[in-house]
Amino acid sequence: MKVLKFGGSSVAKPERIRGIVDILKGYYTKGEKFTVVFSAFGGVTDALIEMSALAASGDEAYEAAFDAFRQRHIDAVEELLKDEFRAVVLPELERSHEVLKNLLYGVFLVREASLRTMDYVLSFGERNSAFIIANVLRQSGISASYLDARRVIKTDKAFGSARVDFKLTYQKIREHYAQHPDVQVVTGFVASAKGGLTTTLGRGGSDYTAALIAAGLDASVIEIWTDVDGVLTADPRKVKRAFTIPSMTYAEAMEMSHFGAKVIYPPTLQPALLKKIPLYIKNTFNPSFEGTLISDHADPDGHAVKGISSISHVALLTLSGSGLFGVPGIAGRLFSSLAAAGINIILITQGSSEHSISFAVQPAVANKARKRVEEEFEYEMSMKVISPVKIEADLSVVAIIGENMRYQPGISGRLFQALGHNGINAVAIAQGSSELNVSVVINRTDEAKALNALHESFFLSDTKELHLFMIGVGLIGSTLIEQIKNQGAYLKEKRGLEVRIVGMANSRQMLFQEEGIDLDNWKAALQEKGMDMDPAIFIGKMKELNLSNTIFIDNTASAKVAGFYEDILNSSISISTPNKIAVSSGFAQYQRLKAIAARRGVQFMYETNVGAGLPVISTLNDLIISGDQILKIEGVVSGSLSFIFNNFKAGTSFSEIVKQAQELGYTEPDPRVDLNGLDVQRKLIILARETGLPLEAEDVEIENILPTACREADTVETFFGALANSDPHFEQLRAEAEAEGKALRMIAKLEGAKATIGLEAVDSDHPFYNLSGSDNMIVFTTERYKDRPLVVRGPGAGAAVTAAGVFAEIITIGNYLS
Structure with missing residues (x-):
């Protein structure tokens, strides 16, 4: 026997129900034995809650909400069923709707919707959907009948989330299925207490219904059909590259469900685990996809981390003080006081110093929890040996989950490295000795960032x-x-x-x-x-x-x-x-x-x-880190000035070369920044600071090569006019250097604590003499490279090399x- 369950999104529209019929006909024609559980149509449970709330508040708008609910189901019948089946279903639906209408009117009159009443109201969603679909299956040729789960699933009277009487429930299930060999179409979510009162199993209870029936029948497999391709490695709304986990153990699935994996309702797993019934999570809209298998078999060759999940809103409370150290029973008193107040604890952590205990709760009960704990430890606080409870809000818990983590060292290290490299601070950490789960409390604003960083580290480490x-x-x-x-x-x-x-x-x-x-x-x-x-x-x-x-x-x-x-x-x-x-x-x-x-x-x-793209700073840092001592740095460190003086030859004017350098993008938008030595000054300051010198701009001696008219020009355009008028001056400098067999170079020097920038004429023996194009050259004279200095040379300007750097x-x- 297989037990299949289809969720609300799978039955939200008539065309989706037709898709389910196709899936079930495939099982049926193969001769497989199965039963199927259905949730209410997508959104119907929320609609029932809304109309009940309106009625309880005395708002007559509940009638319109009810009419929409009724019409939605009538429309589904009209679209899905033919005459003879429609004639059977519509009268039954109308009788059901009349009961619901009267029930809502009663809520409107008394202005109250108790949990008991709400369980009955909510049952109409599943009862309608399962009844309609049972008849659609019969119409398609499948021998099927409708089963109201209230007949077989028995609970206590804890309305809203009733506790199941397993022994009686399993007995009822076996008895019913023994007498009804056809395909049973079962209402999910609903049950009944002794005396016949309608109860519910909690939101997500349709999964639980499927698991209970499977356990009662010792089924071979449970299939939960939803709208995603199984259990994903992370929440796809927060981690775009999340993917389906092929298989996982019950323990891993329980951990994922605790942290809000929406495709698994936590109580579902317990009956399956006890009977060791494998459970598949499959996609109604992608039925050929294998989905996720949940069983008691671990995959020793699988990922160490199976999934990454989170709880988005938590508050962290910390009880601390010297009065905790070495005192037996402190933790017992703390957690007993919280349990007595009905407060659920999400996470607990305590350091070996025993100076503090931290625990996470839902933010809505944080103040209640603090009050209860401070009442419990009132005496110790009055004696100043325990501090008042500290609350930290706006936090999230992020967890990595996987049974194979215990066999692989370095998992926690990788987790904290991924968080640390992304600037995510761990407020608290919790890990059990089983190593099935490592949980970290972080700031809520970092939740999505943390999930993506961890997912990338553990699942996409190759990308x-x-x-x-x-x-x-x-x-x-x-x-x-x-x-x-x-x-x-x-x-x-x-x-x-x-x-x-x-x-x-x-x-x-x-x-x-x-x-x-x-x-x-x-x-x-x-x-x-x-x-x-x-x-x-x-x-x-x-x-x-x-x-x-x-x-x-x-x-x-x-x-x-x-x-x-x-x-x-x-x-x-x-x-x-x-x-x-x-x-x-x-x-x-x-x-x-x-x-x-x-x-x-x-x-x-x-x-x-x-x-630009030359490894100048990195080379300098490597020398320093390796223990070398910098004696002197000399450099032509401006690609623009290198280009200008390398191309300033007989027959060319200085202003034309500067203009060409600007047009090629070698200079700053205003070339005076380069020609005044300001750009070189910045570079020399940076190099000096990398060596450890606290050099400031005023410590650099700069020889200003521009005439006054060029320096004081109002605009770049007028600057070029003044520069053209100064061409004879620069030509004289060039000609004098050439006559001596030398070339002009703008050289920056750092020797000891002295920093200078100036135009020099260098002869053919100098390293800077043979520079060409926009080449930069930096010469490092160090203790290790004293006789033959270390030279870094290459293109020092241009968009391509800078962008490449x-x-x-x-x-x-x-x-x-x-």
């Missing part, structure tokens, strides 16, 4: 999603987007990284798409769907989405955007940026940002601040988050 928020989509930003698009498939296949740009902005508009912006059409989407840009709102939205593995990219030269770095890092979000302002401004701010990043366990990366940092951060 990690990176969520990027990018401000600045000009030359560098748009090039970076193109690189991400072109390299996306490779990264996913070979490196296990899926890079999604979730938010982007230019100076005018910003766009957010949680599933990732289409990189083929991002420009049009930003223009057509973007909202007005505001950096504060952009950062706020990034924090509000609170996605796992979030990385902030700043491709601007904006001091305003850089001003948000502290807030971003404090939100446990890593940063990659070519924007030099944050780390080249005040030394105290530089130290502060580095300290926050270290404290929050996130990455603050700015390799492209010096040398940022891209490399994104990958580095992604690997760190693994």
